[in-house]
Amino acid sequence: MQKRADALDALRGLAILLMILSGNIPFGGMLPDWMYHAQLPPPTHKFNPNLPGLTWVDLVFPFFLFAMGTAFPFALSKKIKSGVSNFKISLQILERGLLLAGFAIFIQHFKPYALNPSPTNQDWLIGILGFILLFALYLRFPNSVNKKIVYAVRITGIIITVLMLANLSYPNDSSFSLGRSDIIILVLANTAFFGSLIWLFTKENLLLRLGILGFLIAFRLTQSIDGSWNNWLWDFSPFPWLYKLYYLQYLFIVIPGTIIGDILYKWFNSESKYELYDSKNSAVLITVVTFAIIICNLIFLQSRMLVVNLIVNLILLIVIYFIVKNQNDSLIKTLFNWGSYWVLLGLTFEAFEGGIKKDQSTLSYYFLTTGLAIFCYIFLSTIIDYFKQKNMFRLIINSGQNPMIAYVAGSLFWMPVLELTNLSSVLNLLLVNPWLGFFKGVIFTFFVAVTASFFTSKKLFWRT
Known part of the structure; x- marks a missing residue:
């Protein structure tokens, strides 16, 4: 078969689109609690940090982080093979981290609802202008484009952005602030920077990379001890608007992602002639069981049927073990081993810190969602690569190749366009029913996916 990373793009695209969808589900209705973050239950949606549980909404961010970590070996190995030194790669990693941080600050200053809780037409137009400016600032120009044109576009974009930010005002008579960011x-900027560096300098030493997770766990368990150097380092930040050690907890997801990325990169570049599975029946069973693992964890953890969940997970993992143990190709077996490890580790930590929670994120949350992300990748890879159903996931894959366009297309483009054309009032007719309100979110997410897919088809990507 032709080996491509389409399933990885699909995982990233699925995560970003579900992130958009989750942000467009109406509050205050009668939708079930599993349609929202577990700590924001209906009908009041008041944040309850003591409420454990896991919903599909809680999976989207860790799935995106995992996909990002998995991509590091692909992107950085290409640079290493071309002879780029580690020092230069490190500078490029720093540049990417700063670009992402700048992106976070930019979009938060141009979001219409950040400008005004009740946006005016001017606020909506500012949002659209921000979307256009992002192309001037972040577009990855083809090598065929004259460098003078690239510099002219970049400088023009920077000048307009600076002038805009210097004159825009925000609620409570506030102005531009580095602390106002998405x-x-x-968090992506921090984990992308440190995660990339960790992979770069541990790419030949898996034990050292795993050892870093041990230190992260140590900081996590000791950071609250007053007077300790652990507590001081946890709270210390020379630039609080840019970096906090707290953000690096998400390396619990990114670093395992780099391990899977190593495995996939080696497999994609191997001379293996084997298919993913020896038989179609095996592939069908894997598709069903990997999906079942994700769904069962969501159902039983949210309903707090913890023992049942553990038993069901063990049964499903045993089923997968017997399916893959005699496969000729080792990829699925290796992915299964890592996925099983992180799922079981996450379930073992479930009783710690008051049960699994996204906010404040628990160790169980980091480890379990990592394992579920691996099984989601297996699920997608089986359908896309083995059953060759890439066209079914075309919109999702294209969105995954342009995730930052997908991330802002809703708030900076489609929402302003719908408001300025009064089409939003048409869509709002669906709010008469909770599930129709959810369908409105699906329509909006579809618009976003089409937008990201359009720019992907035109080979227009942002430098993030």
């Missing part, structure tokens, strides 16, 4: 992208 927290999700800022």
Whole structure:
């Protein structure tokens, strides 16, 4: 078969689109609690940090982080093979981290609802202008484009952005602030920077990479001890608007992602002639069981049927073990081993820190979602690569190849367009029913996916 990373793009795209969808589900209705973050249950949606559970909404961010970590070996190995030194690669990693941090600050200053809780037409137009400016600032120009044109576009974009940010005002008469940023992208910037560096300098030493997780666990368990150097280092930040050690907890997901990335990179570049599975029946069973593992964890952890969940997981993992143990190709077996390890480790930690929670994130949350991300990759790879159903996932794959466009297309483009054309009032007719309100979110997410897919088809990518 032709080996490509389409399933990885699909995982990234699925995560980003579900992230968009989860942010467009109406509150205050009668949708079940599993349609929201576990700590934001209906009908009041008041944040309850003591409420354990896991919903599909809680999976989208860790799935995206995992996909990002998995991509590091692909992107950085290409640079290493071309002869780029570790020092230069490190500078490029720093540049990427700063670009992401700048992206986080930029989009938060141009979001219409950040400008005004009740956006005016001017606020909506500012959002669209921000979307256009992002192309000037972040577009990855083809090598065929004259460098003078690239510099002219970049400088023009920077000048307009600076002038805009210097004159825009925000609620409470506030102005531009480095502390006003999109927290999700800022976490991505931190984990992308440190995760890439960790992979670069441990690419030949898996034990050292896993050992770093041990130190992260140590900091996690000791950071609250007053007077300790652990507590001081945890709270210390020379640039609080840019970096916090707290953000690096998400390396619990990114670092395992780099391990899977190593495995996939070697497999994609091997001379193996084997298919993923020896038979179609095996592939069908794997598709069903990997999906079942994800669904069962969501159902039983949210309903707090912990013993039942553990038993069901063990049964499903045993089923997969007997399916893959005699396969000719080792990839699925290796992925299964790692996925099983992280799932079982996460379930073992479930009783710790008051049960699995996204906010504040628990160790169980990091480890379990890592394992579920691996099984989701196996699920997608089986359908896309083995059953050759890439076209079925075309929109999702294309969105995964342009994730930052997908991330902002809703808030900076489609929402302003719908408001300025009054089409939003048409879509709002669906809010008469909770599930129709959810369908409105699906329509909006589809618009976003089409937008990201369009730019992908035109080979227009952002430098993030």
